[in-house]
Amino acid sequence: MATKGRTCSRSCLDYLLIEVVSHYANARQGPCLEVALEAIGLRVGIALAEWCTRDRSPISEPLDIIKFICKELWTEAFGKGVDNLRTNHRGTFVLRDVQFSWLEALHPNQLPPWLPGAGPSRTPTQDDVPPSPTSPGHPAPSTLPSPVTSHAVLPCALLRGALSALGLEASVTLDASSLPQADFTVVLRSPPGSWAGQE
Amino acid sequence: METINAEILTLTYGSIVRQLISDYEDVDEVNKQLEKMGYNIGQRLIDEYLARSKTTSCSDFKEVAERIAHVGFRMFLNTSARVAAWAPDGRSCSLILEDNPLTDFVELPEQLRGLSYSNILCGVIRGALEMVNIDAECSFVRDSLRGDDATELRLTFVAAAPEAYPYKDDD
Numbered sequence: 001m002a003t004k005g006r007t008c009s010r011s012c013l014d015y016l017l018i019e020v021v022s023h024y025a026n027a028r029q030g031p032c033l034e035v036a037l038e039a040i041g042l043r044v045g046i047a048l049a050e051w052c053t054r055d056r057s058p059i060s061e062p063l064d065i066i067k068f069i070c071k072e073l074w075t076e077a078f079g080k081g082v083d084n085l086r087t088n089h090r091g092t093f094v095l096r097d098v099q100f101s102w103l104e105a106l107h108p109n110q111l112p113p114w115l116p117g118a119g120p121s122r123t124p125t126q127d128d129v130p131p132s133p134t135s136p137g138h139p140a141p142s143t144l145p146s147p148v149t150s151h152a153v154l155p156c157a158l159l160r161g162a163l164s165a166l167g168l169e170a171s172v173t174l175d176a177s178s179l180p181q182a183d184f185t186v187v188l189r190s191p192p193g194s195w196a197g198q199e
Numbered sequence: 200m201e202t203i204n205a206e207i208l209t210l211t212y213g214s215i216v217r218q219l220i221s222d223y224e225d226v227d228e229v230n231k232q233l234e235k236m237g238y239n240i241g242q243r244l245i246d247e248y249l250a251r252s253k254t255t256s257c258s259d260f261k262e263v264a265e266r267i268a269h270v271g272f273r274m275f276l277n278t279s280a281r282v283a284a285w286a287p288d289g290r291s292c293s294l295i296l297e298d299n300p301l302t303d304f305v306e307l308p309e310q311l312r313g314l315s316y317s318n319i320l321c322g323v324i325r326g327a328l329e330m331v332n333i334d335a336e337c338s339f340v341r342d343s344l345r346g347d348d349a350t351e352l353r354l355t356f357v358a359a360a361p362e363a364y365p366y367k368d369d370d
Contacts, residue, residue, distance in 0.1 A: 007202040008300055009275045011247055013211065015240040020215050023236055030222030039221075043214040044207075051206060077207050 010079075010101070017102060021150050037153040044154075045161020052076050053166070062188060065166045066093050073162055078102065091188035095159075100182035102155050106148050148176050159184055200251065200274070205300045212301050216316060226313040233315070237322020238329075245327040248274065256331075260356045261285070263333065264292050267324060267354070276300050280352075291355040293340070299350050307344050315339045321352060332360040 020040065024033040031039075052073045059065050070082035074097070084096040152174040160172045168188055175183040219229045252270050257263045261282075268280035278300060284293040301317045315321075321337040328335045334357040341347035 006205040006277070006300060006303075008205040008208050008277045010201040010203045011244070012275050013203060013208045015244055016208065016211060016215070018243075019236045019240050022239070023232070027222075036218055036222070040211070040214045040218050043217065044210045047210045047214070048207070051210070076204055079203055 014105065017151070017154065021147075021154075025150060033150060034153055037150075038157045041154040041157025042161035042164075045158040045163075046165040048073060048077055048158070049162040049165035059166065062091075062168055063087070065163070065168055066095075066186070068166070069159070069162055070095060077158070093186040093188075095184040095186065096181065097184075098181045100155075100176075100180055103148065103151055103176055103182055104180045106151055106176075106179055148179070152176055155182075156184070159186070202277070205277070205303070209300055209303045209305075212319070213305060216314075220311070220314075226311060230313075230315045230318045233318040234322040234325075237319035237324075238326035239322075240319070241323040241326025241328075242330055244275070244323060245330040248327065249331075260289060260333075261292075263328070263356075264294065264354060268294050271324075271327075272296070291353060294352040294354055296350040296352070299343075302344050302350075305344060312345060316342065316344050317350075324352070324354065332362060334358045334360060 021033070021037065024030075024036045027036075030036065049069075053059075053068075059068055066085065066087075070085050074080070074082050074095075078097065078101050080097075080099070080101075082095045083098045084094075086094045086096075156172045156174050160170060163170045163172075163186065170186045170188045172187075173185045175185065216229070216233070219232050220226075223229050223232065248271060251274060252266075254266060254270065257266060264282045268282045272278055272280050276299075278296065278298045280294040280296050282292055283295055286292065299317055301320070305316060307314060307316065315338075318339065321339065324337045325335055336355045336357055338353055339351070340353045341349055341351040343350045
């Protein structure tokens with residue numbers, strides 16, 4: 001059994017995440033990329049929430065659960081806490097991580113410019129063309145899913161899984177338009193009345 | 200070197216293995232896919248290994264195995280392996296893993312006996328070695344997950360590909 005505090009190289013996880021996305025992007029069998037990554041992320045989130053809460057009393061208030069996720073679970077999973085938390089007190093929360101480690105490498109400036117999602121202001125020039133015989137200097141068709149979209153599925157599902165393990169059903173979306181900053185929007189699914197009385 | 204909690208790697212890897220099991224419903228195919236994923240990872244990981252370890256090239260296969268066991272496993276998984284059971288011709292050996300972070304919290308049910316849970320490691324080693332012109336084979340022979348008393352990878356040297364330059368001398 002693991003003792004708390006065991007570490008490994010961060011690049012191991014980076015390689016694994018890159019490879020799992022590329023595996024499902026190219027798989028000829030099995031579920032599509034979104035479905036598979038969603039399922040993987042949900043399980044990780046649930047297990048992680050159970051791992052993080054194993055020595056503590058249950059949390060019941062939604063706001064406390066969100067705070068717990070921002071501080072402890074986030075630190076456990078991503079190495080640092082959430083930088084900013086906003087809420088409309090009606091069940092919507094925005095969690096901002098200004099340096100989200102899982103998507104750091106997808107920062108537009110670090111992507112080859114012919115990929116969708118790469119630096120918006122740049123157009124591919126002859127210098128940018130990859131050294132491959134199949135790319136005679138034009139951008140890839142825009143029907144390709146952006147790498148950012150594919151890589152966002154897993155962290156969103158992870159967060160949703162963690163929330164559900166702690167008793168909150170929610171939808172989670174990610175705004176990654178200004179990477180490495182990531183804004184996760186959590187919308188709780190609960191009867192509107194249950195928010196009455198809170199400020 | 201930047202480190203993270205190993206739990207998140209362990210949980211993510213476990214979840215991926217589970218997904219592959221439900222995708223393929225065939226243990227042998229899952230083993231194959233894990234090896235393939237590892238192979239792709241190994242091809243990328245070797246660059247980081249060479250850059251960070253600042254080692255010089257190995258003189259023989261014995262040295263290769265020692266580096267994988269003591270430098271590679273330490274660098275990436277923060278664990279180490281023991282090299283043992285050399286074949287008399289020096290072309291194959293065993294890497295005994297004292298401790299495998301990928302298998303923390305893992306128990307295999309009876310019907311998954313044939314699963315090589317950590318098979319990704321074999322792929323990583325094969326992929327990485329291929330990038331330094333060594334063709335090798337790697338597979339699990341014992342796995343403590345399957346009730347064996349140790350976790351043992353068998354590493355076999357196949358061939359050393361000659362260094363191939365993309366240009367001719369007279370160009």
